Amino acid sequence: MSDNNVTIRDNLKEVYSDVYTPEVLSTLSALAPFNRRIKEVMTARMQRRAARQQNQTRITFLDPASTIPGTTITVQDAREGNFEGSVIPADLKRQWIQGTGPAAKPNTPVENSIRNVAYALLSGADGWMFDGEDALGQVATMSLDNQRNLKLAIHKDPLFLTVAARVSEEINWWSTSFLGRDIITDWEKQLDFTTKIFRARGLHLDDRHVRDTDGVAMAASLVDATLYVVNNYKALQQAGSSIVLYLPKIQTAEEAGVWSALLDALETQIGLESGTVKVYVLVEQLEATHQLMEIRAALGKHFVGYNTGRWDYINSVSDAMAWDKTFINPNIEAITMTYGYMRNYEDRVRRAVNTPDRNGNFALWQGGMEPNIPVGSEEGVSASMKKAIAGAEREQREGASGKWVAHWKMVHIVRPVWEEIGEANQLGREFPRLTYTQQDADGLILIEPAPTDIRGARNLLSVALQYGNAFGQGMQAAALKPADFFGNDDILYLMEDMATGEIRLSILWEWAHKGAILTENDVETGTKAGDVFTEALYERLRDEEYEKLLKAGNKDVFDSSKTTTLPIAREIADVYMLSEIKPPWFIDLLNINLNNLDLDVAKDRIRLYMDTLTNEGKRITENLDF
Known part of the structure; x- marks a missing residue:
């Protein structure tokens, strides 16, 4: 199937006509020229990587006198907060716990697959990042099943409501046995509690179903953002909800600027006011920690916060230092958020979000992932839950406004850490401004002694x-x-x-x-x-x-x-x-x-x-x- 600037494989346009709507197709067609720009910055990314390996060089900070590519903002202005950021929308001001996970299951009928969404929205999480990237399988047409399920849920389709009613009973059955109480008293009201957030795939990935007019695979980020926003913006706005995305794997402010331009064009195409689409950015790349204020500035009115994702960040440091024979990570269990380069990374993020823009706006810091699940022996669960709570308490003390959990059962175990403090967020908590010294750069690749066995x-x-x-x-x-x-x-x-x-x-x-x-x-x-x-x-x-x-x-x-x-x-x-x-x-x-x-x-x-x-x-x- 071809629609001006895009081609969709096989008969998917007909099978997923509820996802590939006329408005979606016309918007995809209008935004298709961005595919070339995305491919250009991804080529540049690979060239930088190759040059580092060949020349055995480290990532460095930007020249403060330079301009962020694709913008008119100087690096120095970005660092000083001399740019226009975003006011935090009401439904994002308190995000003590955000759950993460996909909205679909592999090879499963809709009524079973959509249970993922019901569990998420009935979990009691302040927000749920429905994942189109790291946690979403991509076999067959799962990316489209994910979009379909989100649309059904956000529009409160009768099928979704029927499933949600059943899931609410299952959640209460579990919570009564584990917590000694019901989590849900009014399941229909509970569905409106959790802020819906979507994580698009990163700029480095291609969509499996769409090509542009040149026959080049369409960037998955472009497709994901378009499908989610176009299919759901009206329903979200009618419900008084923000339109929120998580953006993964950004390495540079230039790449953030590409995202910003793409979102601006998307808003223009469907008639939304500039800056309506809000974004969190996952700080998952070593290069990004050298450009945090610059990334904030490049995303401007779209940007609301950062998330400190532990695992991807470790991978990026390892990859950036692949040429250095002296850089060797220890056992993965040793690389916690208080380890060497990890604590320096986290410190830079919290200092970046609590630097105000020119209008005095701060940004949010959402803490990292809690991967534990309360399933196992009584002793094993007890030990793991203590560890999870201790980790949340540490992040709260350090300045995070909330954190992530990977399973809905963890929401009511970890959320009390922030609930007991009672502060909606930690916006504006004072930390020193970022500095850009050799010592700062060294800290971001700091290896400390730990077991390697x-x-x-x-x-x-x-x-x-x-x-x-x-x-x-x-x-x-x-x-x-x-x-x-x-x-x-x-x-x-x-x-x-x-x-x-x-x-x-x-x-x-x-x-x-x-x-x-x-x-x-x-x-x-x-x-x-x-x-x-x-x-x-x-x-x-x-x-x-x-x-x-x-x-x-x-x-x-x-x-x-x-x-x-x-x-x-x-x-x-x-x-x-x-x-x-x-x-x-x-x-x-x-x-x-x-x-x-x-x-x-x-x-x-x-x-x-x-x-x-x-x-x-x-x-x-x-x-x-x-």
């Missing part, structure tokens, strides 16, 4: 393999734990998404290619403290951890996946780990194998990707089945 390697590898498998099955958000703990209810499953998958292979790649020194003796492998982690050791652990997954029960590893997506996940992990050239994104290798269950086909696609990356410095991001 075989147990840590097994955990990284087991979950990486499981995650790749879950991705292929359509579950980009999955409750996982290392295979050695299957059947041990004292060790809880954690909600893992694409970000956690990325970092596990990224750290293992460092260990194998930079010669990480093990800090502990290990009886099973016979390694000693002081030994080097080698590729041969990786291969041994891979074989052992893979065998455990093949022997695992259907609860932990779907039996059907053991001859389909699991071997592909292993192949991807191997190619990533054994390549001298570090792939920029684990998700790229997974994406090109979506809906493919044939290992030989996967090997051909992986080889094509790596050859293209090595010889041309380019990523393959399009749907190879289009």
